[in-house]
Amino acid sequence: xxxxxxxxxxxxxxxxxxxxxxxxxxxxxxxxxxxxxxxxxxxxxxxxxxxxxxxxxxxxxxxxxxxxxxxxxxxxxxxxxxxxxxxxxxxxxxxxxxxxxxxxxxxxxxxxxxxxxxxxxxxxxxxxxxxxxxxxxxxxxxxxxxxxxxxxxxxxxxxxxxx
Amino acid sequence: xxxxxxxxxxxxxxxxxxxxxxxxxxxxxxxxxxxxxxxxxxxxxxxxxxxxxxxxxxxxxxxxxxxxxxxxxxxxxxxxxxxxxxxxxxxxxxxxxxxxxxxxxxxxxxxxxxxxxxxxxxxxxxxxxxxxxxxxxxxxxxxxxxxxxxxxxxxxxxxxxxxxxxxxxxxxxxxxxxxxxxxxxxxxxxxxxxxxxxxxxxxxxxxxxxxxxxxxxxxxxxxxxxxxxxxxxxxxxxxxxxxxxxxxxxxxxxxxxxxxxxxxxxxxxxxxxxxxxxxxxxxxxxxxxxxxxxxxxxxxxxxxxxxxxxxxxxxxxxxxxxxxxxxxxxxxxx
Numbered sequence: 184x185x186x187x188x189x190x191x192x193x194x195x196x197x198x199x200x201x202x203x204x205x206x207x208x209x210x211x212x213x214x215x216x217x218x219x220x221x222x223x224x225x226x227x228x229x230x231x232x233x234x235x236x237x238x239x240x241x242x243x244x245x246x247x248x249x250x251x252x253x254x255x256x257x258x259x260x261x262x263x264x265x266x267x268x269x270x271x272x273x274x275x276x277x278x279x280x281x282x283x284x285x286x287x288x289x290x291x292x293x294x295x296x297x298x299x300x301x302x303x304x305x306x307x308x309x310x311x312x313x314x315x316x317x318x319x320x321x322x323x324x325x326x327x328x329x330x331x332x333x334x335x336x337x338x339x340x341x342x343x344x345x346x
Numbered sequence: 347x348x349x350x351x352x353x354x355x356x357x358x359x360x361x362x363x364x365x366x367x368x369x370x371x372x373x374x375x376x377x378x379x380x381x382x383x384x385x386x387x388x389x390x391x392x393x394x395x396x397x398x399x400x401x402x403x404x405x406x407x408x409x410x411x412x413x414x415x416x417x418x419x420x421x422x423x424x425x426x427x428x429x430x431x432x433x434x435x436x437x438x439x440x441x442x443x444x445x446x447x448x449x450x451x452x453x454x455x456x457x458x459x460x461x462x463x464x465x466x467x468x469x470x471x472x473x474x475x476x477x478x479x480x481x482x483x484x485x486x487x488x489x490x491x492x493x494x495x496x497x498x499x500x501x502x503x504x505x506x507x508x509x510x511x512x513x514x515x516x517x518x519x520x521x522x523x524x525x526x527x528x529x530x531x532x533x534x535x536x537x538x539x540x541x542x543x544x545x546x547x548x549x550x551x552x553x554x555x556x557x558x559x560x561x562x563x564x565x566x567x568x569x570x571x572x573x574x575x576x577x578x579x580x581x582x583x584x585x586x587x588x589x590x591x592x593x594x595x596x597x598x599x600x601x602x603x604x605x606x607x608x609x610x611x612x613x614x615x616x617x618x619x620x621x622x623x624x625x626x627x628x629x630x631x632x633x634x635x636x637x638x639x640x641x642x643x644x645x646x647x648x649x650x651x652x653x654x655x656x657x658x659x660x661x662x663x664x665x666x667x668x669x670x671x672x673x674x675x676x677x678x679x680x
Binding site: 200201202203230308309310311312314315316317318319320321322323324325326327328329330331332333334335336337338339340341342 | 385388389392393401403405412414416418420425427428429432433434436438439441443445450452454459462500508509512523525553556557558559572573576581582584586591593595597598599600601602604605606607623625626627628630632634639641643644645
């Protein structure tokens with residue numbers, strides 16, 4: 184498979200697993216899967232990667248973590264500068280960054296960046312559920328399987344969800 | 347009568363006949379069978395009797411009992427519930443909602459749904475002489491939990507079979523929500539009940555399995571999964587235990603709490619934080635788990651809902667998660 188085809192296959196297969204393809208597209212993908220071992224292997228890879236990502240526990244940083252990071256950075260900034268720096272009124276920026284306090288600050292910044300990456304990436308879509316629509320849908324579904332009067336009448340006053 | 351409703355009513359009538367057949371006649375069937383026949387009759391009655399009336403809807407919101415007056419019209423099997431300018435119109439396979447000046451629509455295809463379990467499978471049903479409702483004599487159908495606590499009472503009009511009153515009760519006997527007709531005018535309605543013109547109903551597509559990343563347990567407590575459908579932005583599941591039903595709408599992503607409706611309270615079910623609203627038509631719960639946002643609506647009593655959503659809210663720790671727990675535990679990340 185060429186690189187372009189690999190990207191296409193990955194995108195299509197990801198959408199296929201998400202159930203986001205049209206009937207035509209899905210039929211095409213299934214036909215390709217039936218005839219192509221490469222596509223089947225790709226599907227397994229995409230599915231495996233998604234499963235692994237989803238199964239990784241996501242946690243909020245423990246209480247005080249960010250305060251500790253911030254305090255570390257501030258402490259590094261406030262740490263005493265060495266004599267060499269004091270004696271030389273004009274120094275290059277690079278030279279100033281080589282001070283031990285700066286190294287500590289850099290280390291904290293790097294740790295914070297890694298922590299952010301662990302916590303935030305991969306980012307997911309923000310969801311605002313249309314609660315009122317689900318309430319109405321529930322009433323509509325219920326009216327087809329039960330008494331429509333008792334099901335639809337209470338849907339009339341959508342009390343908490345007026346916009 | 348609308349075609350969709352006609353088909354439904356025919357199916358219901360056949361079911362009712364099948365229920366009644368072994369006993370030979372209503373009078374010789376068991377109390378549970380009589381109760382089930384009465385509940386079936388309410389569906390047929392709604393499709394075959396035109397009426398207009400006023401119903402009082404109450405619902406318990408925390409310690410407050412709220413209420414609303416709803417104008418209800420049934421014509422040719424289509425039902426309209428109106429509160430001021432807000433309207434819900436249901437013709438069986440289509441439901442339209444007017445919120446102020448804006449109409450939205452929903453199409454449902456019950457023919458693709460699975461079988462709804464019999465109400466007698468999980469609930470004990472009995473009948474007794476009911477109260478006078480809107481000046482009419484009724485028979486009351488009482489559904490009790492296994493421990494004998496009443497879960498629902500409905501009053502069925504002796505003459506027409508229309509459902510005139512419904513109460514859903516908490517385990518301690520408190521009425522959590524109710525619908526009671528205070529006035530009923532049988533016969534041809536003067537109010538025209540029609541669907542809005544030119545509004546295309548959004549029809550969801552029935553699916554046999556949910557896409558990767560969503561969950562669809564076969565049961566939620568005593569309720570079984572009856573239908574799954576793909577919506578434009580998620581997956582909708584519908585469960586029923588024969589008496590109460592629960593809808594579960596799943597969307598992949600992170601819950602943006604700032605976009606939730608006002609009001610509601612925070613609650614915790616088996617360690618999962620949820621936002622909860624008490625509505626006239628049922629309880630609403632919203633929460634996020636494993637990258638999926640759940641919106642759950644149920645007309646069941648609170649204890650039944652809590653038991654039902656437990657299987658959606660309490661994840662098992664996977665092997666990888668347990669490894670992560672072990673590795674990150676010493677750093678206080680648990």
